[in-house]
Amino acid sequence: MTDMLIDGLYREGEPIADTKAPDVADISQMWTERKFDAALVNPANRRKLDVIIVGTGLAGAAAGATLGEAGYNVKSFCYQDSPRRAHSIAAQGGINAAKNYKGDGDSIHRLFYDTVKGGDYRSRESNVYRLAEVSADIIDQCVAQGVPFAREYGGLLDNRSFGGVQVSRTFYARGQTGQQLLIGAYQALERQVGAGTVQMYSRHEMLEVIVVDDGDGQGPRARGIIARDLVTGEIETHLADVVVLATGGYGNVFFLSTNAMGSNVTAAWRAHRKGAYFGNPCYTQIHPTCIPQTGEHQSKLTLMSESLRNDGRIWVPKRAEDCEKDPRQIAEEDRDYYLERIYPGFGNLVPRDIASRQAKNMCDEGRGVGPAVDGVRRGVYLDFADAISRLGEDAVRSKYGNLFDMYERITGENPYQVPMRIYPAVHYTMGGLWVDYDLQSTIPGLFVTGEANFSDHGANRLGASALMQGLADGYFVLPNTIRDYLAKGPYPKLDESHPAVVEAQRSVQDRVERLVSVNGTRSVDSYHRELGKIMWEKCGMERTDAGLREAIEEIRALRQDFWTNVRVLGTPEGLNQSLERAGRVADFLELGELMCIDALHRRESCGGHFRAESQTEDGEALRDDDEFAYVAAWEWGGDGGAPVLHKEDLVYEHIELKQRSYK
Amino acid sequence: MATSTLPARGDRKVSSSILLKTIMAASGLFFIGYLLLHMYGNLMILSGREAFDEYAHHIRTFGEPMLPEKGLLWVLRIGLLAALVAHVWSGMALWRRARGARSVRYVKKRAGYGNFYAAAMRWGGLALLAFVAFHLMHFTWQTVTIGEAHASPAARVIDSFSHWWGVGIYALAMFFLGMHLLHGIWGAAMTLGLNTSLRRAEQIRLTSIVITTIIVVGFLIPPFAILFGLVD
Amino acid sequence: MKLALSIWRQDNPKVPGRMVRYDIDGVSEDSSFLEMLDLLNEQLTEKGEEPVAFDSDCREGICGTCGVVINGEAHGPERTTTCQLHMRSFKDGDEIVIEPWRADPFPVIKDLVVDRSAFDRIIAAGGFISANTGSAPDAHATPVPKEHADRAFMAAECIGCGACVAACPNGSGSLFMGAKITHLGELPQGQPERDARVAAMTHQHDAEGFGGCTNLGECTRACPKGIPLNVISQMNADLRHAGYGR
Numbered sequence A: 001m002t003d004m005l006i007d008g009l010y011r012e013g014e015p016i017a018d019t020k021a022p023d024v025a026d027i028s029q030m031w032t033e034r035k036f037d038a039a040l041v042n043p044a045n046r047r048k049l050d051v052i053i054v055g056t057g058l059a060g061a062a063a064g065a066t067l068g069e070a071g072y073n074v075k076s077f078c079y080q081d082s083p084r085r086a087h088s089i090a091a092q093g094g095i096n097a098a099k100n101y102k103g104d105g106d107s108i109h110r111l112f113y114d115t116v117k118g119g120d121y122r123s124r125e126s127n128v129y130r131l132a133e134v135s136a137d138i139i140d141q142c143v144a145q146g147v148p149f150a151r152e153y154g155g156l157l158d159n160r161s162f163g164g165v166q167v168s169r170t171f172y173a174r175g176q177t178g179q180q181l182l183i184g185a186y187q188a189l190e191r192q193v194g195a196g197t198v199q200m201y202s203r204h205e206m207l208e209v210i211v212v213d214d215g216d217g218q219g220p221r222a223r224g225i226i227a228r229d230l231v232t233g234e235i236e237t238h239l240a241d242v243v244v245l246a247t248g249g250y251g252n253v254f255f256l257s258t259n260a261m262g263s264n265v266t267a268a269w270r271a272h273r274k275g276a277y278f279g280n281p282c283y284t285q286i287h288p289t290c291i292p293q294t295g296e297h298q299s300k301l302t303l304m305s306e307s308l309r310n311d312g313r314i315w316v317p318k319r320a321e322d323c324e325k326d327p328r329q330i331a332e333e334d335r336d337y338y339l340e341r342i343y344p345g346f347g348n349l350v351p352r353d354i355a356s357r358q359a360k361n362m363c364d365e366g367r368g369v370g371p372a373v374d375g376v377r378r379g380v381y382l383d384f385a386d387a388i389s390r391l392g393e394d395a396v397r398s399k400y401g402n403l404f405d406m407y408e409r410i411t412g413e414n415p416y417q418v419p420m421r422i423y424p425a426v427h428y429t430m431g432g433l434w435v436d437y438d439l440q441s442t443i444p445g446l447f448v449t450g451e452a453n454f455s456d457h458g459a460n461r462l463g464a465s466a467l468m469q470g471l472a473d474g475y476f477v478l479p480n481t482i483r484d485y486l487a488k489g490p491y492p493k494l495d496e497s498h499p500a501v502v503e504a505q506r507s508v509q510d511r512v513e514r515l516v517s518v519n520g521t522r523s524v525d526s527y528h529r530e531l532g533k534i535m536w537e538k539c540g541m542e543r544t545d546a547g548l549r550e551a552i553e554e555i556r557a558l559r560q561d562f563w564t565n566v567r568v569l570g571t572p573e574g575l576n577q578s579l580e581r582a583g584r585v586a587d588f589l590e591l592g593e594l595m596c597i598d599a600l601h602r603r604e605s606c607g608g609h610f611r612a613e614s615q616t617e618d619g620e621a622l623r624d625d626d627e628f629a630y631v632a633a634w635e636w637g638g639d640g641g642a643p644v645l646h647k648e649d650l651v652y653e654h655i656e657l658k659q660r661s662y663k
Numbered sequence B: 001m002a003t004s005t006l007p008a009r010g011d012r013k014v015s016s017s018i019l020l021k022t023i024m025a026a027s028g029l030f031f032i033g034y035l036l037l038h039m040y041g042n043l044m045i046l047s048g049r050e051a052f053d054e055y056a057h058h059i060r061t062f063g064e065p066m067l068p069e070k071g072l073l074w075v076l077r078i079g080l081l082a083a084l085v086a087h088v089w090s091g092m093a094l095w096r097r098a099r100g101a102r103s104v105r106y107v108k109k110r111a112g113y114g115n116f117y118a119a120a121m122r123w124g125g126l127a128l129l130a131f132v133a134f135h136l137m138h139f140t141w142q143t144v145t146i147g148e149a150h151a152s153p154a155a156r157v158i159d160s161f162s163h164w165w166g167v168g169i170y171a172l173a174m175f176f177l178g179m180h181l182l183h184g185i186w187g188a189a190m191t192l193g194l195n196t197s198l199r200r201a202e203q204i205r206l207t208s209i210v211i212t213t214i215i216v217v218g219f220l221i222p223p224f225a226i227l228f229g230l231v232d
Numbered sequence C: 001m002k003l004a005l006s007i008w009r010q011d012n013p014k015v016p017g018r019m020v021r022y023d024i025d026g027v028s029e030d031s032s033f034l035e036m037l038d039l040l041n042e043q044l045t046e047k048g049e050e051p052v053a054f055d056s057d058c059r060e061g062i063c064g065t066c067g068v069v070i071n072g073e074a075h076g077p078e079r080t081t082t083c084q085l086h087m088r089s090f091k092d093g094d095e096i097v098i099e100p101w102r103a104d105p106f107p108v109i110k111d112l113v114v115d116r117s118a119f120d121r122i123i124a125a126g127g128f129i130s131a132n133t134g135s136a137p138d139a140h141a142t143p144v145p146k147e148h149a150d151r152a153f154m155a156a157e158c159i160g161c162g163a164c165v166a167a168c169p170n171g172s173g174s175l176f177m178g179a180k181i182t183h184l185g186e187l188p189q190g191q192p193e194r195d196a197r198v199a200a201m202t203h204q205h206d207a208e209g210f211g212g213c214t215n216l217g218e219c220t221r222a223c224p225k226g227i228p229l230n231v232i233s234q235m236n237a238d239l240r241h242a243g244y245g246r
């Protein structure tokens, strides 16, 4: 490791590499090989092995159900009142799978290719190939569970094309795909709860991971978690042979996002502080079709399915003076259908990152529409007038009725008559804890699945592939790879009086007490909002060197202020929602800084990360494969210390690196 | 270790609420069958006293000599009594259960269908019970008389309904009966699993209105006919 | 907008609660009902009073976490979830009474937050299809006629919010349960366990202390997903088919 601080902010450490993917030339044999190599656990021994799974989204619930079925002793945690409420439930559009039911030339290899390309060549080939490989099994599994996917009149499953790909491989259940998939996984999990193999701890928030060196010469390992029972306030210790984090994404660092109110980075961040590397924290996905913010009161942004772009036309007025007008009064020739103008080939269907950035450009030019928030109108029109006159209002209603209703409910405007207003919003985080092919983090015994890991989407995720990844990890990947780790167990019996356990317990207790005892003057939410603004302005859709440096300073100052001036009322005993939020915001305040450092160090544009300094002459993202074809895995540098960057080089053997172009 | 996924409340041996409901539905439908017959009998009075007395005699001697005197009547009576006990008992059990499921009431209540139901089914059901008791005392045991005592059933009926308040009591009872049936028939169909689509729901709603109307109007024709002197 | 709120405050499950009145000003018509409560909580925090506890997560009407009784109606005056109810539905100067779901199987944890884990236990009792991971046949092995698929989907829309229980004068969870039984029972995959499922789930429902359904229909009126009453009838039919679980 170099001692030198780079940019005054971070150090660079040894490179890192995945050592688990079998070294076979044929990528299609890799997963088969790995499954075969992974050691087996005798059914009789499984009951003696304790597995903690934090999170009950697609990734967590699927893993819990599968490992429970296999006979392991599973403890499952979620902060909501029921596992069924994990934020996977909110996914609307669909789930990809290389079934080729439409016979339109889809295959595992094509899904693999599309995902790597869509990720702007910043993901690991081995992982993505496996994802594509198990995708078909997911659909079979879900159908067997009774997930009511859309069907055709012949009774077979229907597919649609999604997110600009050329094949129809997306399975869906109206606008509620995530809900239906999650309920399927949840029911499978509850079945195991009923069978006694899974113990459910809902309304429990994990606040620390227990990492113990039990002296067998193998070094420190994850052996449990500290969780707060959100109802009683009790700080509990749960020990196990292995810990799985399936705790979702951290988009809420932006305060306003399409994530749930409780979505947080706490579990991942605490693990990071204990030694797990954080991969590509700056990669966030901004979704182009969300309902714009209407004012300061707003607590979250609502996504509307991307499928709207199939029939809606996006425009802004050509002249800034027209922006206040009723859109119906603006003549055709005074409208700028900017996506159709700039990208005649793809038009309104350009990938998410491009559609988002162009909307921002239009609003920055002063041509945004809708109410001004902080002096800027942030919104563009998504107009269905053409579609309505072409297809008729009924056809539009049958396709998008529920989305139109939702829009009307939230905005009070009727989108059949007035064009919708949309604006991009933070939606998904490609970054997450670094994991190897086995989904194991840099802490042995700590596995990370779903959106919480960094693994499969590179710098940009394709539509309908997060659900696929969550279920692939949960049903098919983790249960196979974790076996290899568990086969070496049961690990030495651990006592709650072990110093490392006591230390973890005490640190959580201290932190909770510290939060309630600051007793300052500002509410938790006011800090969160402020952090969100900094992140959105300076580490959002477009990032610049100067902006990121400012953001880092501002976040540091804000964090300082937080710990001296936050006001958390009530006591740590019993339900205390301000306390819960305070803990989450405290972690976001640390994560935000790392995201900015990561964004600053990556002086290229790729996928969801657009660096203003790295663009082509006509303003398109410019990737730099010579310098940046690597995963940035960050090691915690200690409180007040500088993070350490470990690079994992990305090697493309099966797919040729290409500059993306949608013109 | 505390967990907030509470264990199930004690696995007390409870009979299924749905079973209780099915008992209500079955007994209720039995009542309806009886009422249709009874109504038909009552309408006989429109054909004159002899016809009615004949009919009253006939149901007592029906099936003789295979059945003893009043045989059919007793079969019916026992059936009715059993149904009544089952009906009232399960109704009360469900009522108790419902109270137990909401021991803390809402401070503010919405005026809604539930109130109609409570009035029509629970209190209305009790009113019907009271009516049946009165009705038996009046016509069967003859411990209560409206007007004067008569030996002929037809005369009893005609005398009773020549008084406006006699008609009033029965009309009030029919009002409660109508309310009870309006929801009861719909409910019985639901309970028996007949409502399986939105179209079915509409059909059931119509059926309950039709049957209720037939029963209420059918029962009210004789008293009013008598009151207005159309029966001699 | 200016509003007079009466809100149920209760510190924990063991102490009695009470209605407390709060006056709030500066509420935007465009804010959601929960954002109005957020604003109240910001103001309470400023004054040093403990904020009102209420549940919410997705705030887009799909997770089923939120839910309070507003002026006697579960989820308030519109057919939607509390998080999707907007203040446009109220008038300046309105008085709004806010209470938690009231049902003994849903004990109050704090203020407006209740424990709905009884629903999870009903699902754990049988609300699933036993399909072990990795053993599934190809998804196209069993076509599902569209009308069955559609009815299953309609029933599967339930978000488990509990408004049906809150609204039912009998405190019955029948709509929730009927929805799951209909969803799984409509599908060919759900047939093998159909009888056992309905028997186990209804048994658990009663054991949790929910009331029996007397076909009142208040539940479907309150249901933000418009689950129709016929799922309850379906459940009754299925239970009869299962011999009442005996």
Ligand SMILES: Cc1cc2nc3c(=O)[nH]c(=O)nc-3n(C[C@H](O)[C@H](O)[C@H](O)COP(=O)(O)OP(=O)(O)OC[C@H]3O[C@@H](n4cnc5c(N)ncnc54)[C@H](O)[C@@H]3O)c2cc1C
Pocket: A054, A055, A056, A057, A058, A059, A060, A077, A078, A079, A080, A083, A085, A086, A087, A088, A089, A090, A091, A092, A093, A094, A095, A177, A178, A204, A205, A206, A207, A246, A247, A248, A249, A258, A259, A260, A264, A266, A267, A303, A427, A428, A449, A450, A451, A452, A463, A464, A465, A466, A467, A468, A470
């Ligand atoms: C509005 C929206 C629409 C989307 N649409 C699509 C789509 O159409 N297609 C697609 O493929 N993807 C979509 N996505 C992305 C996709 O839904 C998510 O990436 C994916 O569901 C994440 O699943 P998960 O299991 O990793 O995490 P989640 O479902 O977020 O689950 C996280 C779990 O972790 C628990 N948890 C978190 N922190 C803690 C803690 N500290 N202690 C205890 N428990 C904790 C939570 O309780 C929860 O159970 C969408 C996302 C959003 C927000």
Ligand code: HEM
Pocket: B021, B022, B024, B025, B026, B027, B028, B029, B031, B032, B035, B087, B088, B091, B092, B094, B121, B122, B124, B125, B126, B128, B129, B130, B132, B180, B181, B183, B184, B185, B186, B187, B188, B189, B191, C213, C214, C215
């Ligand atoms: C005599 C006293 C009576 C009482 C106390 C009574 C009470 C009730 C109650 C409380 C219910 C609702 C049960 C439920 O839905 O949970 C009910 C249902 C019903 N009652 Fe009665 N009732 C009485 C008499 C009658 C009579 C005389 C009839 C016939 C005409 C009748 C027919 C019905 C029917 C058909 C139902 C519907 C059953 C269902 O919903 O499944 N009841 N009764």
Ligand code: HEM
Pocket: B038, B042, B056, B073, B077, B080, B128, B132, B135, B136, B139, B140, B153, B157, B170, B177, B219, B220, B222, B223
């Ligand atoms: C206007 C309405 C009614 C009239 C005129 C009427 C008239 C009579 C008469 C005359 C009898 C005696 C028959 C006999 O002893 O031969 C009788 C018996 C009886 N009625 Fe009615 N009735 C009416 C409504 C009802 C209703 C609504 C019910 C039930 C809810 C009912 C239940 C009975 C019963 C149970 C008996 C006793 C039968 C027996 O002898 O066992 N009646 N009724």
Ligand code: SF4
Pocket: C157, C158, C159, C160, C161, C162, C163, C164, C165, C175, C176, C179, C219, C222, C223, C224, C225, C226, C227
């Ligand atoms: S049936 Fe409706 S009201 Fe009941 S839990 Fe489901 S969605 Fe909520």
Ligand code: F3S
Pocket: C167, C168, C169, C170, C171, C172, C173, C174, C175, C212, C213, C214, C215, C216, C217, C218, C219, C220, C229, C232
């Ligand atoms: S309101 Fe209650 S009584 Fe039945 S129909 Fe609905 S559960």
Ligand code: FES
Pocket: C055, C056, C057, C058, C059, C060, C061, C062, C063, C064, C065, C066, C067, C081, C082, C083, C084
């Ligand atoms: S908060 Fe998710 S449904 Fe209201």
